[in-house]
Amino acid sequence: MAGPLVQVQDATKTYRLGEQDVVALAGVTVDVMPGEFTVFAGPSGSGKSTLLNLVGCLDRPSSGTVRLEGHDVETLDDESLGAIRARRVGFVFQSFNLVPVLTALENVELALRLAGGSADTFARAEQALVDVGLGDFLTRRPAQLSGGQQQRVAIARALVKAPALVVADEPTANLDSRNGAAILDLMRRMNEEQHVTFLFSTHDPQVMERARRIVRLTDGRIVSDSAAGGG
Amino acid sequence: MRLGLLASLAVRNLARNVRRTAITGVTVAFGVAVSVLGWGLVHGLDENVLRAARRAAAADVLLRPEGYPTDGMDWPLALARPVSPSMVSALDAAGTWAPRVVASVRLVKGADASRVLVTGYDAARDPVVFPRAGWHLAGAWPEAPAGVEGGGLVVGAGLAGTLRLAVGDRVVLEGRTREGALNALPFVVRGVVATDHAGLDNTTAWVRMEDAEALLRTDGAVTHVALDVPGDEAAPGSVTVPGWNARTTREEVAETLALNEIRKKSLVLFVGVVMAIAATGIANTVVMSVFERVREIGTLLSLGMRRAEVRALFLLEGGAMGLAAGALGAALGTCLVLYFSRDGIQLGGTLTRVGGNAPISAVLYTRFTWPPLLGSLGFGFAASLLAAVWPASHAARLHPADATRADG
Numbered sequence: 001m002a003g004p005l006v007q008v009q010d011a012t013k014t015y016r017l018g019e020q021d022v023v024a025l026a027g028v029t030v031d032v033m034p035g036e037f038t039v040f041a042g043p044s045g046s047g048k049s050t051l052l053n054l055v056g057c058l059d060r061p062s063s064g065t066v067r068l069e070g071h072d073v074e075t076l077d078d079e080s081l082g083a084i085r086a087r088r089v090g091f092v093f094q095s096f097n098l099v100p101v102l103t104a105l106e107n108v109e110l111a112l113r114l115a116g117g118s119a120d121t122f123a124r125a126e127q128a129l130v131d132v133g134l135g136d137f138l139t140r141r142p143a144q145l146s147g148g149q150q151q152r153v154a155i156a157r158a159l160v161k162a163p164a165l166v167v168a169d170e171p172t173a174n175l176d177s178r179n180g181a182a183i184l185d186l187m188r189r190m191n192e193e194q195h196v197t198f199l200f201s202t203h204d205p206q207v208m209e210r211a212r213r214i215v216r217l218t219d220g221r222i223v224s225d226s227a228a229g230g231g
Numbered sequence: 232m233r234l235g236l237l238a239s240l241a242v243r244n245l246a247r248n249v250r251r252t253a254i255t256g257v258t259v260a261f262g263v264a265v266s267v268l269g270w271g272l273v274h275g276l277d278e279n280v281l282r283a284a285r286r287a288a289a290a291d292v293l294l295r296p297e298g299y300p301t302d303g304m305d306w307p308l309a310l311a312r313p314v315s316p317s318m319v320s321a322l323d324a325a326g327t328w329a330p331r332v333v334a335s336v337r338l339v340k341g342a343d344a345s346r347v348l349v350t351g352y353d354a355a356r357d358p359v360v361f362p363r364a365g366w367h368l369a370g371a372w373p374e375a376p377a378g379v380e381g382g383g384l385v386v387g388a389g390l391a392g393t394l395r396l397a398v399g400d401r402v403v404l405e406g407r408t409r410e411g412a413l414n415a416l417p418f419v420v421r422g423v424v425a426t427d428h429a430g431l432d433n434t435t436a437w438v439r440m441e442d443a444e445a446l447l448r449t450d451g452a453v454t455h456v457a458l459d460v461p462g463d464e465a466a467p468g469s470v471t472v473p474g475w476n477a478r479t480t481r482e483e484v485a486e487t488l489a490l491n492e493i494r495k496k497s498l499v500l501f502v503g504v505v506m507a508i509a510a511t512g513i514a515n516t517v518v519m520s521v522f523e524r525v526r527e528i529g530t531l532l533s534l535g536m537r538r539a540e541v542r543a544l545f546l547l548e549g550g551a552m553g554l555a556a557g558a559l560g561a562a563l564g565t566c567l568v569l570y571f572s573r574d575g576i577q578l579g580g581t582l583t584r585v586g587g588n589a590p591i592s593a594v595l596y597t598r599f600t601w602p603p604l605l606g607s608l609g610f611g612f613a614a615s616l617l618a619a620v621w622p623a624s625h626a627a628r629l630h631p632a633d634a635t636r637a638d639g
Binding site for chain 2: 049059087098102110157
């Protein structure tokens, strides 16, 4: 069996807020195996998004270690972290975060090009959009798409470069329940078909229903880590 | 660095907020156009002075009797001398020429009087050397000596304004003859002229040579000979006539040209201020763009765009705007410079009133040269690029985790 995709060992994260230090993570240890569909759950301020940022190489821990595919996140410079994000990590954000001046196809292509994409970026981007059910919306700009459609584009953008890991920060928070469910089913299908690891931060019950593992955090600490019914 | 990708994004981002981009673009275009026009005026300043002197006072070479002052303050008639036959031959060989007698006299109109420079001109030769193209004449040049039907004098427009002279007025010129005796002659004002030379227009009354001789008793002697040589400009020392001091037009106006250097510096300062305002506009646009797109910048960073590429993206946006607007402004400025180099900017009475006796044209001509055009274009581009440096650096320093969650 392959080793963990993500290894977090006694990771802490402290922010300076004015005169005060705010502890967002207080010694978290967790491993994520390839192919998992895992949720970091908890109330606001519990540290779930901070943990997701560390795992997604968007941030470094204040202490402890975070390892993604064997790379120590805390020791890498910005350039190296950017390169890992470009090739190995896909992101799905709460507010979709598409580039508004680009079409759906161009948004997906952009991820491929930033990952050092090959000559067939157009075909791969088109296929990725077809896979998420947006084959007829290739030339639409984000403003011409519904919230659910925009999040599908974001999923296509995250998956098109065949990443090792997709981190999804509250991906259903700006969607109605029907669209949220459809998006989650889509991600679950991608997880099963493409064996891409998905990590979520959320407190949306819909997400937790579909998760195979739920890691609960409170005040920057893991309070439970258990298999879930989504499997 | 993926420049193609960045350039494509930059151009699209500029089209995102068309109104803001347009306003900033117009500011830059205006700045560059003013710069090009300003430089056209700067280069035209010398041209104006030379043109004024050449077309109204000196032609290409101005000859004075040896010892005759050149400071424009004193006009000693005693130093006037005749144009000898050998000199005529030499001048004829050199080009076309016209003799003049200049003396300081009093012009009296009723109870008013003022000291003026009377210029006696050769009615046949003078219009050949000074074609009077572009001069504005109300009335006519006298066709006969004073006292004869059609005779009289012509006064400069500035002088006419000061003394409230109009065509048809009767005046008297009072002056000392070459021997020092007092003499006076009545004249009818036949014309009021605005030449290319505001200084002459303020001080001069033109009379036919025979009238000048009658008033000043010069017996064929003259104080000035203006020589027009073939080609663009006479070289210093190219004309020598024994007993006469010859100076080229450029030598004649050397002091005014030196003064122009100060004017040029003022214009450069003005152009610099305009460009600084344009650069502020660019900085404002790029700063606004950065603050509005924090989340997008975070997204680009999270997708793996390098910080240097984010910086380059915003520099490209500023630079592209500067280049495009600069090109527009340069084209507009060039059109204006070319237009005014041909038709001039009419200053009307303004310069005539303030110009004193300086050889300044009442029509400002611009002069097109390539360096100011390329310089202004480059300056517009560089200013735009510089204005974008801080916001671009700010964008590149954003923390991706925070930026992806920002409102903008």
